[in-house]
Amino acid sequence: MRVVKEFTKEGIRVSIFNWNNKFLIKFELGPLEQTFKVSELDVLVEDDLEQFYKGEFFDKVMLRFKEMGQSLQNQLQNL
Template identity: 30%
Template sequence: MRHIKDIPNNRYKIGLYQWNNKYIIKVESGLYEQTYKIEQYEVSGPEEIETVVDDPFIEAITEKFDSMHHDFQLSLKRNEILF
């Protein structure tokens, strides 16, 4: 996987990668990460990918991270790993 660039964001570490004829947007937040893939032929280039990372997309990412954290915490408690 080839790192193309980091996409600036105040809340998350967002990296843009290229692998296997796809662009990959990787969003990291502490213990969790989300990845989004798009075929290279679907966009004109990396610059167009940056436009995808707009405020509504970041809001949706935040909701998913919150849900991931909630689900993980419930599982840890349910399995008596966390008390």
């Protein structure tokens, strides 16, 4: 597995890996994570991966983290 890029944006850790002819785009926030697998065939150049951590896609990742966090919190209260 090759690390393509790692950085933090708005408190979310973003890691991009290249493995088995796929790019893995991993977002981490506290105990939560989201990973997207994208075929190398769908990405012309590695710079195209920027579209996954900008704009509407990244906004939806942030929203999903809020939803996941609330679900986890609700479940922990029900234990």
